[in-house]
Amino acid sequence: MPTTDLQRTAYTVECFLNALRLEDSAARTELEEALVRWLADTAQPKVDHLIYQKGQVSCYSRGRVVKSYAVPQARQMQTLWCNRVKLSAIDGAAFNNGGKLVLLGTAGLMLGMPGAMAADVPGEKKQRSSNNNNNNNNNNNNG
DSSP: OOHHHHHHHHHHHHHHHHHTTOOOSHHHHHHHHHHHHHHHHOSOTTTOEEEEETTEEEEEETTEEEEEEEOTTOOOOSEEEEOSSOEEEEOHHHHHTTOOOOEEESGGGGGGSTTOGGGGSOHHHHHHHHHHHHHHHHHHHHO
8 A cells, every 4th residue: 555545544544533532542542553454454445444333443344344343432422434535424323224324424523633623722812813813914904
């Protein structure tokens, strides 16, 4: 697998685990490495995927679970799907009642994405930054 594909896979798995709201720990690092390796080594990269549902991450190949990992510390109520390049919430009922992957999107998962930490900045700090930008703009317009 080319380095750029491996990096993208690792980023996607990191986003997947962030969406599960898993805290950084040695256990998370081990799980992340195992999932990235599995996705990187799969025979069908466009078909093989991960599913998170009810405290369990399962690795699906050719429609069957080939590995699974318990993640009782996950704080995500939605069912999530992930392949090498994409992440989405899915309809858990449709998946349970026939294995259908009905992708619902990532809108509610974006807070778990790396680089989305601006949402965690306290209001006072956001306000100060905004005021600095306004002052800079005013100075540029007056000079």
